Amino acid sequence: MDAVTRIKTKTPSPYRIAAIDADTHDTKTFHFALPEHATLDMLPGDHLFVHATANGKAVKRPYTPSSLPGTVGSFALTVKRYEAGIVSRHIHDQKIGDTVLMSGPNAGGHWVDGMAKKVGFVAGGTGITPMIAIIRWILAKGLDVELFLIFSNKTDADIIFRKEWERDVREHRNFHCYHVLEQPPPGWIQGVGRVTADILRAQLPPPGPGTIVFLCGPPPMVEALEEILRTLGYSEEAVILP
Numbered sequence: 001m002d003a004v005t006r007i008k009t010k011t012p013s014p015y016r017i018a019a020i021d022a023d024t025h026d027t028k029t030f031h032f033a034l035p036e037h038a039t040l041d042m043l044p045g046d047h048l049f050v051h052a053t054a055n056g057k058a059v060k061r062p063y064t065p066s067s068l069p070g071t072v073g074s075f076a077l078t079v080k081r082y083e084a085g086i087v088s089r090h091i092h093d094q095k096i097g098d099t100v101l102m103s104g105p106n107a108g109g110h111w112v113d114g115m116a117k118k119v120g121f122v123a124g125g126t127g128i129t130p131m132i133a134i135i136r137w138i139l140a141k142g143l144d145v146e147l148f149l150i151f152s153n154k155t156d157a158d159i160i161f162r163k164e165w166e167r168d169v170r171e172h173r174n175f176h177c178y179h180v181l182e183q184p185p186p187g188w189i190q191g192v193g194r195v196t197a198d199i200l201r202a203q204l205p206p207p208g209p210g211t212i213v214f215l216c217g218p219p220p221m222v223e224a225l226e227e228i229l230r231t232l233g234y235s236e237e238a239v240i241l242p
């Protein structure tokens, strides 16, 4: 078997878009080509920087690959387009065959096999991207780990990877998923509004040895929930921000 090359760069390098999937009304997954025997040198949850130029100034923003870490020959970024967003609009403006400049991967708060037996994930919007990389990894490897996802969005049309969550709940007894919607459709039976202490208490494994919680989303959400998790008894080391 050919050896796998693990890619990590300090300077921006071009990556070619091989395919694009529409996930929701404002979010797409961009699949980038890697050489045949190459993978990104990253742990589940680590991120790349996407580089662009705006008004003659160099800008960069972090994006966590949503693809299964260790995939050879390609990786994917799932990106929500902000109307006024410099880099997210730049990525969405690209077509199949175009290249995007990226550096990294860089270490964030990531998953390492064996670090916990029970893992909570609290995600808002595109904060789901590190979570899906970690969840795909744990389920694909069949690790003996129980997973509890709380995913918060505005409406059900904003739920990224919805079909995959439904499939994972059906196919994996160790995967639990609870959606929270600010504006739920009629008949919605899961969470409504914002993620609260009561929702965290009911849906996450209780704090204790062998339990960690990944938290990722818009900065105000992360700030508020980090404090609530602390008051619920999760230690500083048990709460990981990718």
Ligand SMILES: Cc1cc2nc3c(=O)[nH]c(=O)nc-3n(C[C@H](O)[C@H](O)[C@H](O)COP(=O)(O)OP(=O)(O)OC[C@H]3O[C@@H](n4cnc5c(N)ncnc54)[C@H](O)[C@@H]3O)c2cc1C
Binding pocket: 047, 061, 062, 063, 064, 065, 077, 078, 079, 080, 081, 082, 084, 085, 086, 087, 088, 089, 108, 126, 129, 130, 217, 218, 219, 242
């Ligand atoms: C570690 C890490 C990983 C990330 N991974 C992803 C990812 O996989 N996919 C992804 O789509 N994004 C991800 N993000 C967010 C991403 O880095 C950018 O912040 C986002 O794409 C907006 O950048 P922009 O240049 O388009 O907008 P900017 O030009 O920076 O901002 C323009 C306007 O957009 C709005 N805006 C920007 N960011 C947010 C936000 N997060 N929430 C609400 N409003 C916002 C604000 O109103 C802002 O004024 C990640 C962030 C971090 C810290």
